[in-house]
Amino acid sequence: MNLKSMLYIDRRIIYLLVSIGALIPIITPIGLPVMPTKPVAALFDAIEKMGPEDVVIVSFDYGPSSEPELNPMAEAILRHLFTRKIKVVVMALFPLGGNEEAKKELSKIVGEFDLRYGVDYINLGYKEGAQAVMKRMAVSIPDVFPTDADGKSTQGMPIMDRARNYRDVALVVSLATGIIGEYWANLVNAQFGVDVSVGCTAVSAPKYYAYLRAGQMMSLLGGLKGASEYEKLVGDEYPAIRQTYEQPQEKKISATTGMDVQSIVHVIIIAFIVFGNAIYFMTRKEGGK
Amino acid sequence: MKRTVPLVLTFIVGMYPIFAFFVPHRIVSDLNDRLDTWLIIVAAFALPLGAVNVFMMNFSKISQRKKGWPYSLVILAGLVVMGAIGIAGAYRQDSIAQFQYLFQNIVSPLQSTMFSLLAFYVASAAYRAFRARNVDAAILLVAAIVVMFGRIPFGDMLTHGSMTPLSEWLMTIPNTAAQRGIIIGAALGAASMSIRIILGIERTYLGSGKD
Amino acid sequence: MKAGLILLILMLLVAVAGVAVQPAWSQVPFEPPAKDLVAKDTPDDAGRSIALRWQGSGEVSLRILRGDSPDGNFVDIGGAAAGDQAFNDPGTTDGKPYYYRVAYRVGEETLYTSVVGPSVSRSNWLYKGRINALLLTVLMFSLVIAYISTARKGKTLYLRRIAGLAAIDEAIGRATEMGKKMLYVPGIMSIGDMQTIASLAILQHVAKQSAIYGTNLEVPNKDPLTFSAARETVRQAFLEAGKPDQFKEDMVTYLTYDQFAYAASVSGKMVRELPAANFLIGSFFAESLIFAETGQSIGAIQIAGTADVTQLPFFVTTCDYTLMGEELFAASAYLSREPVLLGSIKAQDITKAIIMMYVGAGIILLNIGLPILRNLLITR
Numbered sequence: 001m002n003l004k005s006m007l008y009i010d011r012r013i014i015y016l017l018v019s020i021g022a023l024i025p026i027i028t029p030i031g032l033p034v035m036p037t038k039p040v041a042a043l044f045d046a047i048e049k050m051g052p053e054d055v056v057i058v059s060f061d062y063g064p065s066s067e068p069e070l071n072p073m074a075e076a077i078l079r080h081l082f083t084r085k086i087k088v089v090v091m092a093l094f095p096l097g098g099n100e101e102a103k104k105e106l107s108k109i110v111g112e113f114d115l116r117y118g119v120d121y122i123n124l125g126y127k128e129g130a131q132a133v134m135k136r137m138a139v140s141i142p143d144v145f146p147t148d149a150d151g152k153s154t155q156g157m158p159i160m161d162r163a164r165n166y167r168d169v170a171l172v173v174s175l176a177t178g179i180i181g182e183y184w185a186n187l188v189n190a191q192f193g194v195d196v197s198v199g200c201t202a203v204s205a206p207k208y209y210a211y212l213r214a215g216q217m218m219s220l221l222g223g224l225k226g227a228s229e230y231e232k233l234v235g236d237e238y239p240a241i242r243q244t245y246e247q248p249q250e251k252k253i254s255a256t257t258g259m260d261v262q263s264i265v266h267v268i269i270i271a272f273i274v275f276g277n278a279i280y281f282m283t284r285k286e287g288g289k
Numbered sequence: 290m291k292r293t294v295p296l297v298l299t300f301i302v303g304m305y306p307i308f309a310f311f312v313p314h315r316i317v318s319d320l321n322d323r324l325d326t327w328l329i330i331v332a333a334f335a336l337p338l339g340a341v342n343v344f345m346m347n348f349s350k351i352s353q354r355k356k357g358w359p360y361s362l363v364i365l366a367g368l369v370v371m372g373a374i375g376i377a378g379a380y381r382q383d384s385i386a387q388f389q390y391l392f393q394n395i396v397s398p399l400q401s402t403m404f405s406l407l408a409f410y411v412a413s414a415a416y417r418a419f420r421a422r423n424v425d426a427a428i429l430l431v432a433a434i435v436v437m438f439g440r441i442p443f444g445d446m447l448t449h450g451s452m453t454p455l456s457e458w459l460m461t462i463p464n465t466a467a468q469r470g471i472i473i474g475a476a477l478g479a480a481s482m483s484i485r486i487i488l489g490i491e492r493t494y495l496g497s498g499k500d
Numbered sequence: 501m502k503a504g505l506i507l508l509i510l511m512l513l514v515a516v517a518g519v520a521v522q523p524a525w526s527q528v529p530f531e532p533p534a535k536d537l538v539a540k541d542t543p544d545d546a547g548r549s550i551a552l553r554w555q556g557s558g559e560v561s562l563r564i565l566r567g568d569s570p571d572g573n574f575v576d577i578g579g580a581a582a583g584d585q586a587f588n589d590p591g592t593t594d595g596k597p598y599y600y601r602v603a604y605r606v607g608e609e610t611l612y613t614s615v616v617g618p619s620v621s622r623s624n625w626l627y628k629g630r631i632n633a634l635l636l637t638v639l640m641f642s643l644v645i646a647y648i649s650t651a652r653k654g655k656t657l658y659l660r661r662i663a664g665l666a667a668i669d670e671a672i673g674r675a676t677e678m679g680k681k682m683l684y685v686p687g688i689m690s691i692g693d694m695q696t697i698a699s700l701a702i703l704q705h706v707a708k709q710s711a712i713y714g715t716n717l718e719v720p721n722k723d724p725l726t727f728s729a730a731r732e733t734v735r736q737a738f739l740e741a742g743k744p745d746q747f748k749e750d751m752v753t754y755l756t757y758d759q760f761a762y763a764a765s766v767s768g769k770m771v772r773e774l775p776a777a778n779f780l781i782g783s784f785f786a787e788s789l790i791f792a793e794t795g796q797s798i799g800a801i802q803i804a805g806t807a808d809v810t811q812l813p814f815f816v817t818t819c820d821y822t823l824m825g826e827e828l829f830a831a832s833a834y835l836s837r838e839p840v841l842l843g844s845i846k847a848q849d850i851t852k853a854i855i856m857m858y859v860g861a862g863i864i865l866l867n868i869g870l871p872i873l874r875n876l877l878i879t880r
Contacts, residue, residue, distance in 0.1 A: 011413040011797065018412045032442035035453055053581070064397035065404035065760050065786065095336075096758055097400075100392050129329035136325060167588065178785050190879075202440070203407070203786055207810045209465045210472060225440050263441035265408060270437055272416040273430065280420050311634050314623040315546040315594075335690065339724035342754040357772075364756075403760035404786060410793040417796075418817035468809045471825045474852065475807035478829030479694040481848035484644050486697065490840050491832060493701040494691060494729055 006279045014272060021268040025260035032263055034256060036229040039212060043197045043219035044080070044233040046171060052085040054170040055163045060090065060105070061180035063097030066201050070175045071105060072227040072255035073199040077173055078109040079241050080234045086170075088121040089163050091145070093133060093180050099126035099149060112244065118157040125149030131183050138166050138192045166194045171218075175199045181208065185216040199226060224262055227255030296489040303487035343368060371396075432459055533560045533582070534602040539619040544630075547594045547623035552587045554602065554613075563603040564589070570599050570615045592621040633879050639854075643847035651843035659842055664803055664821035665834045668702070671777040671801045672709045680776035681716035682706065685766060685791060687782015687806070688759060691725040694829065695807050699782035700726075700733050701832035702805070706779060707737035711746060719752040720769065722762040727754040763787035767794040774798050780815065781805040781828065792818035805831070 036044075050056070058077065062070045081088050090106055092098030106123055115121055124145040127133045136144045142160050147153055154160045162168060172194055174184045181198040185208075189196040195218045198208055202223025211217045221230060231254060235242035245254055302324070309321035347361035371391060378385040421427040438444030439456020485491035533556040542549035552564060561582050565574035566589060580587050580602075592598055597618030603610055651657055675682045684706055686699040703719065710717040719734060721727035731752040738747035755765045767790055770778070778795040780788070780802065788804075788811040795802045796818045804815035805823030815822045823831065826848070833841035862873035 009416070014413045014416055015409045018409050022408070033446075034442065035445055035450070037453060037457055039457075063759070064392075064400035067397060067401055068404075097392070097396070100389065100397075103389070104393065127329070128333045129325070132325035132328045136322065139322070201786070204810050206460060206464050207468055207472075207808075209460050210468045213461060213465050223440075259442065263443055265412075266437045266441045267443060269412050269415050270434055272412060273419045273434065276416050276419070277421055277430070280422075307637065311627055311630055311637075312625060313544055313546050313627050314625050315548075316623070318546040332690075335724045336757065339727075339754060339757050342724060342727065343756065346750070346753060400758070400760045403764055403790070407786060407789055410789050414789065414793055414796075414814070414817050471807075471809045471812070473855065475809075475825035475829070477848050477852050477855075478807065478826030480640060481644065481844050481851075482694050482698060482829045482832075484641060485841065485844050488644075490648070490844065491697070491701070493704055493733065493832060494697050495732075 004283050007276065007283060017268055017272075018265055021264045022261050025257075025264050029251075029257055030260045030263075032260055034225075034228045034232045034259060036233050039220040039222075040226050040229040041219075041233065043077075043173070043221065044230065044237075046195070046197070046218060047077075047080050047084060047086070048237075050084060050086050050170055052087070055087045055089060055159075055168055056081055057089045057091065057163075057169055057172045059172065059174045059176075059180075059184070060092040060098045060102035061094045061174050061176040061178075062101060062201075063094055063177065064101070066177040067101065068258065069201050069224050069227065069255075070177070070199060071101070072224070072253070072258070073221050073230060074101075074105045074175050075109055076227060076230040076234055076255070077175075077199070078105065079112070079244070080230075080238075082109065082113045082115060082121075083234075083238055083241065085120070087159055087162055089124060089141070089159065089169075090121065091124040092126040093130050094177065095126070095128065102126075103149060119159055122154070122157060122159050123149040124154070130180055131187055134183060134188050138188075140165055166192045169194055171195045171197060173197045173199065177201050177204065182211070185211040189216045197221075224255050224258045228259045231256050292492075292495065295495055296492070300487055300489065303483070340368065340372070432463075435459060533604045534562055534613050537600065537602055537613050537616050539598070539600045539616050541619065541621050541624075542588055544624055544627045547621055548590060548592050550589045550592050550598060550600075550619050550621050552589065552600055552602075554585055556585060560604050560606070562587075565601050565603055565612075567599045567601075567615075568597075570617060572599075574599075574601060576603075594622050595620060630879050632876055640847070640851050643850055644844050647843035647847040647850075648840050649843075651839035651846075654839075657839065657842040657846050659830070659834055659845060662823065662827050662830065662834055664805060664823040664827065665702075665831055667801075667803055667821045668706060668779075668835075669709065671779070671803055672706065672713065672715060674801055675776035676713045676715045678776045680774060681718055682710060682777040682779065683766075683770065683773075683775040683795075683800075684717060684719045684779040685782070686719065686721065686726055686730055687784055688722040688762065688787065689726075689783040690723045691729050693783050695783040696723075696726055696729075698828045698831055699805070700729055702779070702781050702835065703730060704733050704737050705835045707734040708741050711738045711741035711743040714746070717751055718769070718773075718775070720762075720766055721752065721754050722757060722759070724754055724757070727752065759785065759787055763790045766791060770794045770798055770800070775800055778802045779804075780819065781823065783808055784811045789814040789818065795819075 047056075058074070058081070060074070078088065090102050092102045094101075102123055102125075106121070110121065124141075125148055127144060133144055141163050142154055145154055148157075166188065172184055172188060174181045174196065176184070176198055177200065181200050181204070184196045185198065188194050196216070197219040198211075198217055199221035200208055200223070202225070205220065205222030205226075208217065208220050208222070212220045221227060231245060235245055244250055245256070251257055305324065306321060309317050312318075343364065347364050349355075350361040351358050351365070371388070374388045374391065378388050415433070419426075419430045419433055421430050435452070436456050436459055438447075439452045439459075444452030444456070482491060486494065534554040535556060537552065537554045539550055539552045542551040556562075559582055562580040562584070563576050564578050564580065564587050566577045567574040577589055577591065578587065589598075589600075597620050599615050599617030600619065601615045602613045605611070647657070672682065684703055686703060687693070687696050689696050691697065707717060709715070717734070719730050721730055731749070734752050735744075735747050738744050756762050769775075770791075771794065775798075778791070778800045780791050780795070781804065784791075784806050785808070788806070788808075792802060792804065792815055802819035803821045803823075804819040805828040806812060806815065807825045807828055809825075812822065812824055830845050830848075833845045858873060865871070865873055
């Protein structure tokens, strides 16, 4: 194997090394520290200032493919909201799986608290149309969602009297893959002035920084790192939540544990890049001679 | 007539939301809200249209034993089973549980698996593409390494906490500036294309650019 | 004398008692939580709403009361939290006069502000907060129409070379020489997305060339509406090339609405059928790298194009040519060279130049403490 052939290393070798790198921290967790950043802390601080009189919309705008990154985010945020007894309106705008993710996450987290459906929280389910739905919600949320995710009428539910339209909503948290998070920032914040926070996959995070800097979003949680930072913030502030994350079943699937895998894989990729460049410069030198 | 009616309709339906954006009067906004509702309904109808297409295409592949017909059998089986259980879920509570079981144990892991392929593809693409061939490529390479290190705790551990702020600065300042430039350009391009469509100059969406 | 002295002592006692038993509100200056109440028609809306504004100390919560006459019955229509200085009443009838007052509690007592009114709600004909956007829209429309008129008069308009578009014919030629098929992926969004429409414009050109040279073309789709439009586009292209009989229905297929199932299906097609040329043009999300890297692994020439900024890096690193952002939208003009379409591209470029100069001037003014240009762009 000469130097030049190493520039075009079989990609299966790369895949194998990445696989090994991903498996090792799952088998033997490392427990690397997490340092919260300002875009994530902004959401935490905003929710800390809220209480039982506030209503927050949590929109599940992602499907199963983004579960590994966004489920930990959803769980940490819902735990924080319910701990502070904030009223939570859950909905979904992602057509393939958004509603299922919302149901799954809500049923898991609600079980940890003493909450009343229709009073403390509600799941409005999925609605087709994204931007059209967002625009109509500015006029009337009950009109857009006359029934909840299970088909029950929302009329008469106390929480819907508290969330008539965007004027009653303190914050919208969109857990988004794709373009729906941009719609919340572009349309709902820009046109109706509602505070918007987006939790997105790591691959989408770079484009959301423009909206964050422009003030169209008040916070941004990017990928598994954003989720792990939020877990740290809520864990440090609320011992009960920290204890939940320390349970073996929860620890296994938490974002903080996932960061071990991401860290190792990043190091492997960086090592490959450095290796590739070293070979490249050595072959250039040889070529020059 | 075949071309004129769609063009006139496009002009009216294209101009109306623009008009409604600047005119809040109830006469205008009521119809605009109705248009938004119609959009939701039309978008919902696209899904069964797709299901019918899948059924017809794959059924003909199976019946004519075309190349790859066993895959078509798998597609139709999945479509029928998930579709039937999903529709039954509107009438029976236990079907909802079955649908969720299939979703959580088949659909969800399959989608997560496909998404996880990106980790491997990023590694192979990075190895191949991030070569310091010239100054621009070298800057790209250094920025990529800084951001990758900044997204993991190792970076802070090796640099006493300065990697995350540097990575955040790269993301919030240079990256945002570049993204904004592309977003503005793309938005103008889309606006220009929209104007062409509304005015009937661009007709490719009708199937042809010419009369 | 005695009586006068007794009277004087009594008066002094009363005065001392009065000073000793001062009401709490007179010991500290009282700041009403709501004063200077104003009720006006909510601006820039479709009517049926009156906006209340007030100044206040923000220490107690308030109840808003509404009546049909200043002396009549007032009904509680809602509350404002301590610190709020605004309330919107969304339940009015346009043209009908209303009167308002605000109630608040001080200790056990309920106090009221004075009544304000009559206030009448009405529908407004113009969003005053969006006049700047209106002017920009008019400017852009005017520029497009002006340059289209210029182009129609026969003036030649220059368009720079776009490498990705110039390479399309090269890719088609390569596939023809190798005797292999071309794969055209028009993105994953519906026909309502501008990028999909731009992609169909390029598909029309590719399909026409494919018909002329007899190269196999396959167009797998994720969205049903895009699938219908793509089929018509390809059919029409074959018709225009004079080869309608060579068009086959299964050239343009609908696969699935699921993003990653679509990615799996298209990747499988690439690996099994080994196309010589891949066109990945339209709106993409996470599956972009799956397509591009799989295409790279089979050695196909790849031309990508998208306006999604998060996917551009993946395409740039894995594809031979990438159309970035507005280059994608210029495709129909570039490929057809129709003067009318070129005119609109020129107008777009002029608008961009104006925006760049505006932003540059705005940055300079902002740095010397004059946010005039920035404030002019604020829209509600």
